Amino acid sequence: MVIRDSARLRAELQTFPPYVPGRAPEEVPGLTPYRLSSNENHLDPLPAVLEALAQPGDLPTRYPDDAAVALRKRIGEVFGVSPDRTIVTAGASELLVALTQITSDNRTEAVYPWPSFEMYPQVTGLAGAKRHEVPLQADGRHDLAAMISAVTPATGIVFLCSPNNPTGPVLTQDELVGLLDAVPSHVLVVLDEAYWEFATDPQAARGIELLDEHPNLVLARTFSKAHGLAGLRVGYAIAHEDVIAGLLKAVIPFGVTQPSQRAAAVSLDHHDEVLARAREIAAVRDDFAAALRDQGWTVPQAQGNFVWLPLGDLSDAFELAASRQALAVRNLGAGVRISVGPDEALERVLELSRTFLAEHPRLQGEARPSKH
Numbered sequence: 106m107v108i109r110d111s112a113r114l115r116a117e118l119q120t121f122p123p124y125v126p127g128r129a130p131e132e133v134p135g136l137t138p139y140r141l142s143s144n145e146n147h148l149d150p151l152p153a154v155l156e157a158l159a160q161p162g163d164l165p166t167r168y169p170d171d172a173a174v175a176l177r178k179r180i181g182e183v184f185g186v187s188p189d190r191t192i193v194t195a196g197a198s199e200l201l202v203a204l205t206q207i208t209s210d211n212r213t214e215a216v217y218p219w220p221s222f223e224m225y226p227q228v229t230g231l232a233g234a235k236r237h238e239v240p241l242q243a244d245g246r247h248d249l250a251a252m253i254s255a256v257t258p259a260t261g262i263v264f265l266c267s268p269n270n271p272t273g274p275v276l277t278q279d280e281l282v283g284l285l286d287a288v289p290s291h292v293l294v295v296l297d298e299a300y301w302e303f304a305t306d307p308q309a310a311r312g313i314e315l316l317d318e319h320p321n322l323v324l325a326r327t328f329s330k331a332h333g334l335a336g337l338r339v340g341y342a343i344a345h346e347d348v349i350a351g352l353l354k355a356v357i358p359f360g361v362t363q364p365s366q367r368a369a370a371v372s373l374d375h376h377d378e379v380l381a382r383a384r385e386i387a388a389v390r391d392d393f394a395a396a397l398r399d400q401g402w403t404v405p406q407a408q409g410n411f412v413w414l415p416l417g418d419l420s421d422a423f424e425l426a427a428s429r430q431a432l433a434v435r436n437l438g439a440g441v442r443i444s445v446g447p448d449e450a451l452e453r454v455l456e457l458s459r460t461f462l463a464e465h466p467r468l469q470g471e472a473r474p475s476k477h
């Protein structure tokens with residue numbers, strides 16, 4: 106047999122890790138398993154959305170509407186922007202890839218906070234851009250001054266994540282304005298708002314108000330989290346029409362199926378209900394974070410549908426202890442992220458976290474008073 110070389114792949118692939126999705130829970134006899142590892146919405150989609158999905162009429166022989174006219178129109182109406190300022194993608198994930206494609210190559214640099222969404226190193230690394238990972242502050246917030254300092258004449262793209270996945274805090278409007286004013290206007294600034302619907306801090310950044318003044322700002326959003334449609338793969342951007350025109354050249358043609366487009370549009374028809382449910386989840390999140398702080402944990406401001414425990418080198422041990430209780434949490438090395446789930450799941454987490462803290466008292470020693 107001839108031994109052949111495997112295909113030659115790009116050297117950039119060696120510079121970043123693959124995306125690792127949240128795990129499924131282990132089966133433990135007598136315990137309902139809960140997946141708290143992927144920030145999915147544990148509430149069912151709205152009944153009207155499920156009805157729309159069950160409707161016949163979208164023949165699988167036909168390509169979907171590539172321009173997503175109806176859905177973009179609906180996004181425009183709900184958020185008060187022209188449909189020319191919107192684009193629909195296969196999840197916000199495809200959008201993050203396309204935003205990097207239209208700005209970045211091996212002569213450019215990318216700036217993003219860390220830890221933050223794991224796709225930022227992936228998309229910028231694949232483009233060959235030089236990556237500046239700017240450490241978060243100790244309280245899990247972006248270090249805006251350090252991010253601004255990391256911008257050079259070669260910077261093509263800056264990612265911001267508010268609320269930040271995985272740590273939870275929002276950027277404030279003042280912080281966002283400060284960064285947009287400090288960064289040259291040819292640098293594309295992506296505000297990843299995957300969890301914006303859950304943010305209840307009145308000071309939380311409102312990127313949509315800044316789009317007119319800052320044509321280099323892009324809002325990256327998704328139907329996966331507050332709308333509870335992660336399986337349908339629909340994301341969208343709101344941005345200046347020139348950025349949208351660039352994105353339209355970079356996305357996959359026909360990337361979002363017709364049933365997905367239709368279900369997303371119906372979910373937007375019920376936007377008030379979606380927001381009301383996001384606030385319900387936010388209230389549960391606040392109680393959950395407060396209960397953890399009462400136990401002695403240091404929990405950063407939690408503004409998404411998840412809570413972050415900065416466990417450091419005890420992250421593996423916590424993940425293992427959780428899996429023995431049929432709970433899947435997300436271990437990101439520096440800590441563990443726990444999605445808001447049903448009450449029974451969160452009660453089980455709180456029992457586990459109390460025991461774990463008692464077994465590892467040094468975690469308490471690091472506790473800092475939280476500002477929020």
Ligand SMILES: *Cc1c(COP(=O)(O)O)cnc(C)c1O
Nearest residue numbers: 196197198222270299327329340
């Ligand atoms: C979940 C998530 C996304 C995108 O998810 P999609 O399912 O691809 O829409 C983007 N950014 C952050 C920070 C996320 O957590």
